[in-house]
Amino acid sequence: MPYIATHQGRTTKVKVKEPRPGQFIVSLGDREYDVDFLEPEPNLFSLIIGGRSYEVDVDATHVPDTYEVLIKGDVYEIEMVEEKKKKLAQKMNKGASGRQDLKSPMAGNVRKVLVEPGDHVTQGQVLLILEAMKMQNEIKSPIEGVVASVTAREGVAVAAGDPLCVVEPWEPEFPAG
């Protein structure tokens, strides 16, 4: 089944075949790779591609279909979704528009909640402040809209990926003609 990979905003069409156990053929767009695959310990891959050897750590993240890949010290965050699923998703939500479910980017304590349901917020407006390891981090609204709900509570700890609040897009009474 084909996948759509997204990394740093760029998307690539991906196909995977496994002609023999441990032997993969992976195509990225028009580039094709023969891969000798081994997983010596869970989530640690040893890949040999045309003689080149790579030690790769691949871990699923708390975001569905998203993987954290560690190679020679660099971390790559890659979304790998089945093509049909992706198409569906795109229809429902065009980029940073539509309903925004804001999730916590890290574990920490909710230091301040600056909005409440019903508030009108502008794009980039600070909604709440998270604190971890003595550092304060602002969570901003990606769109202009109305706060639909606030899950975060001041002084309460959250884990990475926990929902913080929801912002509904702003619809003016009279749609701009």
Added chain:
Amino acid sequence: MPYIATHQGRTTKVKVKEPRPGQFIVSLGDREYDVDFLEPEPNLFSLIIGGRSYEVDVDATHVPDTYEVLIKGDVYEIEMVEEKKKKLAQKMNKGASGRQDLKSPMAGNVRKVLVEPGDHVTQGQVLLILEAMKMQNEIKSPIEGVVASVTAREGVAVAAGDPLCVVEPWEPEFPAG
């Protein structure tokens, strides 16, 4: 439920209680210990007993009810069986008598098989030779008896715990009065 622990041939009666999660009371014979328990990673215990802190690795082995415990560099092989089960076992098999299921003490290659079913063997007689890492190791019969079956095949690799052969105890025609 009470256990019978066996270490280096000595047995101890063991009782375990868990009054609060993470807090255990373990009695060994008449010695009782309050244990603050944590398992930070699977099979790695952090035990605090009366303020003393111990890092203990506890792994189940391929032998049922038997654990390999690693503390400060020393390995303890301990059998921990529920009392009733133990009593049962003792009835059925008194020490190194009765039917002997010989299992491989380590992974290796079967270098030589020196007996075949029906052979009469004396106690300590070499039944077969295992080879691993260029070292040969003799597997001897723990009792006098008759070879009932031989699972090991020359030149074939075996894993630790794999069955090698079975020796049935020797019954003379006329039981010694």
Added chain:
Amino acid sequence: MFKKILIANRGEITIRVIRACKELGVPTVAVYSEADRTALHVRAADEAYCIGPAPSRESYLRGDRILEVAKAAGADAIHPGYGFLSENAEFAEACAAAGITFIGPNPRAIRVMGNKTTSRVAVFEMGVPLVPGMRENLQSEDQAVEWARKIGYPIMMKAAAGGGGKGLRMIMREEELLPAYRTAKSESLAAFGDDAVYMERYIENPRHIEIQVLGDRHGNIIYCPERECSIQRRHQKVIEEAPSPIVDEEMRRAMGEAAIRAARAVDYDSAGTVEFIVSGKSREFFFLEMNTRLQVEHPITEMITGIDLCKEMIRSAAGYVLPFRQEDVQCHGHALECRIYAEDPDNRFLPTPGRIIGLRVPGGPWVRDESGMYEGLDVPIHYDPMLSKLVVWGSTRERMVTRMLRALSEYKVKGIKTTIPFHARVLKNEKFLAGEIDTNFIDREFQPQDEARVKPFEDVALVAAAIKAYRQDKARALAGVGASTGGSSDASLWKRSGRLKRDPGF
């Protein structure tokens, strides 16, 4: 030697001290907050006691509780590590009062050096150079000229009400002095409603260079070759090296002797560090402060001198005489330390608490890992984000750097983001390799580079992620019959396909 030592700290430094105690044959007592029951130091010590809830002020800063634990456990000495109670004179005195040895300097040294003013007065009397400048405000233009000559150019004119660059004027030579004085005054008046200004020497290419000293209870004190700690982020040291690329034998001796004078000013009798600000231009050095504790970056000094600072600090607290003299202290090769923080270098260095789900530590020649990490650790959100320190030694500065790059490439921390990849980029920076660094190095060279960065193995990453996704989907399809359980199953899969393997090129 002590009967038993309590370490009033957490994290890597506690592990460091416990290791030193083990090697000295002294039993150890760890203390931990409720958030740290899972911490490595709890398991590493011979004894461990909980001293309260997660917040430091309710646990690691509770000197009273810690002393009670020490007494109850029969410890006759307390090592404070760094941070927390390490530079708290009252705690040091409380220990003494309780008949327990505080492993650190005498309380007076802590108190005097702990205060900016008293420390400067103390060391100035001993002839240790301070940044030249006025301690009061300018009254007149004549006074300005007169002071400017005393201070020496370049000069920084500063608004007394100060802040935000307003009323700041740099003055390179005397002609510029009076005009600058007038503008500074009017700017400052406009900005803060107060035209008071004063002058200080401007330090060009400021570098942070410090001298480790080590004293005993018998009046002996020695200094070690310097450490340079100019690679900083938000005034937080990130990379340290020893010796400094700009310090030669003569300068080393001058700084070392100044450090000894500063230490003597307070009868220093333990391990400590005298920090200097050094002009990268003129190579003049000026006293900043003295840290009256064992410092985070002490290992690089250990690597070039062969002196076990942590052990000697404990021995001298126990009354032993230093086992070597100044002339025995050598400077052999180069050492480098990278501080590994739980921060995401690709996302504004946001802290990244969480669970370490995988850990592989670098090894091999001249690589030293000073860590509080283990696989399975939940990095708590309550404390400093430093996870470990990676230290290497090399016979030359170049070998030191290439070795660190090699070691960083072996360091795998999974589950949370760390600063490991960031270090690798700093170490590949031309200016760093040339030793042209100062305390603004990272802000100047890095923030931009970080955003733009292209990662070299994107295709391999995509291939890996694709195979991961494919195998997961397949496993689901097979209703999870083991295909994704990794290790064993794949190994055996491979064994079966072993003989079919593509021949590698012949």
Added chain:
Amino acid sequence: MFKKILIANRGEITIRVIRACKELGVPTVAVYSEADRTALHVRAADEAYCIGPAPSRESYLRGDRILEVAKAAGADAIHPGYGFLSENAEFAEACAAAGITFIGPNPRAIRVMGNKTTSRVAVFEMGVPLVPGMRENLQSEDQAVEWARKIGYPIMMKAAAGGGGKGLRMIMREEELLPAYRTAKSESLAAFGDDAVYMERYIENPRHIEIQVLGDRHGNIIYCPERECSIQRRHQKVIEEAPSPIVDEEMRRAMGEAAIRAARAVDYDSAGTVEFIVSGKSREFFFLEMNTRLQVEHPITEMITGIDLCKEMIRSAAGYVLPFRQEDVQCHGHALECRIYAEDPDNRFLPTPGRIIGLRVPGGPWVRDESGMYEGLDVPIHYDPMLSKLVVWGSTRERMVTRMLRALSEYKVKGIKTTIPFHARVLKNEKFLAGEIDTNFIDREFQPQDEARVKPFEDVALVAAAIKAYRQDKARALAGVGASTGGSSDASLWKRSGRLKRDPGF
């Protein structure tokens, strides 16, 4: 420097060489047998190629295949590591013929030193001492007296047909000579039907002490302070230290110069080791053999000299001149190496191949791990059982030993038995601490002790096993609802009970 280096080996030495190459900026090529697809060196190298089935003769000893891989991959040099092809003159010549540099000495050096007779002749001509003895059999009593004087006492009279101690006679002084001669002859006749005997100097308390030499392609050669490798099991080195407890400056120079003469005898131009047998009684030393490769125990020499032997060996093969002279070689502190084998010290040192299910490696100051292990590795049954080498440095011999004990206590290998606990017992042995060791040390001191041994933490072990069993049974009872999944679940269990914790003693 080379464009690309192929390492024709496996295990920890391959990792060691790959690390050196990384630090030199040279890409690496690994080769592996079908049993080693999972091996660490396959992942550590930039490229990896399978060269055949598990048995060495079909893979790691297949010089032809390895050369083909090297050519196909574009490698211009091959590092043989130790064992396998490292002392195979034909392979070295084949490399040369293929235009690929063999990272080792010239083939003639390998050939001459690879043969007991030719090597002894070669070094003897250079005035290197050999164990005094006869090269033919005794003909008469007069000849016996004459030879005995040449050889010097104590003397060992040996049966030419030899073996099993039969016909062996120790002779302390001349009065004993002729009686011993007669008994030896008759015994030998009785035992082997042949009364031929000969004499050799008897070495009392034989110690194995060796000298590392390092040469370049320009005729420069230096020696390093000695290594003592007297702690052996079945003639296999187990623990090595540098320098030797019985060698002083004068003896060090004498042995070093003898080693240089031996090396010069074959125009030695790489890293190599001259092994001597030394009388613990008289401290006389005699040539045993020269190993024309990088040795297992090279790290301890690196730790006391600061010389990266592996890197210098590669550089000299690339034609670089040695970057230092003899007078630059220093001897700083003490270093110790423990070889960690996959053997069960509590069960006749039976090999213990199998899967490493857990691994925690020691760290901290002056601890160096040279390992081919990782968590999840299946230790194959086909190769040498050495898993890793643990190396430490200390400013004194005592600190070196206490540091190694500390490091061993941190080294956790789970899933297979290793010799880690055995090393700890050797290091606590009185005689070892006193430096009173010889090549029979382990057989004499240990086999018995091992059986009898009482393990200090039996009750804690029983408690742990009991809790494990209890939790497993409980989990089964609960139909496996997570209670035994360790980590997370327990951590959270604990968190819930955190505030209920028993107060530790105040």
